[in-house]
Amino acid sequence: MAIDSPRFGARLVAAMQERGPLCVGIDPHPELLAQWGLPDTADGVARFTDAVLEGVAGEVAAVKPQSAFFERHGSAGIAVLERLLADLHSSGTLSVLDVKRGDIGSTMRAYAQAYLQDGAPLAADAITVTPYLGTGALAPALDLARETGRGLFVLALTSNPEAAALQHAGEPPVARSVVDDVARLNAGVEPVGDVGLVVGATVGDTPAQLGIDLAAAHAVVLAPGVGAQGAQAEDVALTFAGLERRVLVPISRGILSAGPAPERIRAIAARFSAELTSKLWS
Numbered sequence: 001m002a003i004d005s006p007r008f009g010a011r012l013v014a015a016m017q018e019r020g021p022l023c024v025g026i027d028p029h030p031e032l033l034a035q036w037g038l039p040d041t042a043d044g045v046a047r048f049t050d051a052v053l054e055g056v057a058g059e060v061a062a063v064k065p066q067s068a069f070f071e072r073h074g075s076a077g078i079a080v081l082e083r084l085l086a087d088l089h090s091s092g093t094l095s096v097l098d099v100k101r102g103d104i105g106s107t108m109r110a111y112a113q114a115y116l117q118d119g120a121p122l123a124a125d126a127i128t129v130t131p132y133l134g135t136g137a138l139a140p141a142l143d144l145a146r147e148t149g150r151g152l153f154v155l156a157l158t159s160n161p162e163a164a165a166l167q168h169a170g171e172p173p174v175a176r177s178v179v180d181d182v183a184r185l186n187a188g189v190e191p192v193g194d195v196g197l198v199v200g201a202t203v204g205d206t207p208a209q210l211g212i213d214l215a216a217a218h219a220v221v222l223a224p225g226v227g228a229q230g231a232q233a234e235d236v237a238l239t240f241a242g243l244e245r246r247v248l249v250p251i252s253r254g255i256l257s258a259g260p261a262p263e264r265i266r267a268i269a270a271r272f273s274a275e276l277t278s279k280l281w282s
Contacts, residue, residue, distance in 0.1 A: 008126055008151030009192040012220055015061040015094055016248065021280055022273040023062040023096060023222070025252025026052050026084070028069045032253065036260040042076030045069070049084045052256065055265030057091035060273065062125075064096040064222075064250045082121045095124040096153065096222070096250075102130035102137065109140035116144045126151035128198060128222070132166065132174075135181040142185065142195065151194040153222045154182055157207065159200025173210045179217050186218040192246060193218050201225035201236050201249065214243055221247050226276075227254030233279040244280045 006014075028045045036051075038044035049065075056063065070081040088095040101111040114120055115127045126145075129138055129152050138152070145152055156178045157167055167175040179197060186193020197217055199207070202225040207214055214221060221240060225231040226249055233249075240247045251272055258268040 007149055007189070007194050008145070009186075009189065009194040009196075009220065011125070011149075012062065012094060012151065012196075012248070013191050013245075016220075016245065019059065019061045020273040020277045021245075021247055021249050022060050022269060022276055023064050023248050023250040024052065024056045024060050024255055024269055025098075025224075025250045026063060026065040027252040027256065029253070032256055032259075035257065038260070042073040042080055045073060045077055046080045046083075048259070049080060051260050051262050052265060053084065053087055053091070055259075055262035056255075056269050057088065057093045059266060060093065060269060062094040062096050062248060063088055064098050064252075066252070067097060067099045078122075085122060085124055089125075095126070096248075097122070097124035097127045100128045100130050100155065101141075102133055104133055104137045105140075108137060109144075112141040112144040116141060116148055116150045118148050124150070126153060126196070128153045128155065130155045131178050131181070135178060145194060151196060153196040153198050153220075154178060155198045156182070157199045157203050157210075157212070159202040159225045168206075168210060173212075176210050176212045179212050179214065182219055183217040189218065192220055196220040196222055196248075198222045198224070199239075201231035201239060204235075204239060207239070214240065215246075219246070222250060223247050224250050226272075227251045233275050236276070237279045240280075247280060249276050249280075 028048045030040045033040050033044045070077040085095050115122050115124055131154050157175045182195050185195045196219045199221050201223040255269050258264045
């Protein structure tokens with residue numbers, strides 16, 4: 001990707017305007033592989049991802065592979081992930097690689113080079129990162145993402161129950177400090193910055209309770225939790241009121257369970273996309 005390519009934030013907003021707010025997650029759980037009649041092997045994962053790709057590539061704003069379900073198959077699984085990321089790029093579909101990396105110094109720089117460097121086998125359009133070694137520790141990834149026109153999604157308010165003990169703690173709350181840091185990184189960049197936020201669709205009015213102004217972050221919010229985790233399109237509309245065209249909603253099992261036929265995956269993805277667009281953009 002050339003350095004003078006459009007920035008990630010601008011590309012993502014354009015893709016959402018064209019294709020809606022749905023992001024399809026590719027999470028080849030063992031249970032899903034079994035449901036599809038596929039073996040829990042790298043070959044099974046490859047056949048799974050090929051079907052999903054055939055069903056949704058070019059149809060949705062972004063696709064979010066969960067790296068862990070590829071990594072569990074070792075080098076053969078990683079090879080499947082490499083091919084998937086390359087195929088998404090070829091199809092013109094943005095990739096958000098869910099790796100949740102976060103470290104310091106040269107180690108963070110190495111993670112950045114693995115996922116954000118031009119020509120890297122695992123290069124994605126954006127990755128998820130965790131700021132809980134300090135948002136400043138993400139600097140190597142931030143710098144390389146800027147250089148290559150890629151993006152980051154920073155975990156801020158996740159939906160798992162254990163998160164509150166850390167993310168809600170302090171004054172100001174830790175999560176609010178993270179969102180404030182992202183706002184500073186995105187300041188003055190139009191139409192949005194290249195650093196997004198991860199905020200669970202199940203958190204309800206927690207942002208307001210913690211004094212968090214998500215709109216001020218000037219970020220696209222990645223809002224997992226719709227479908228298998230219990231949130232509905234209506235919940236997304238309520239939690240992210242005022243951010244309607246800046247919310248990217250990943251759904252995996254709710255769509256993937258329709259497989260293995262690509263046309264069925266495409267049909268249910270289109271249904272979710274239409275519902276989300278109706279609730280968020282009306």
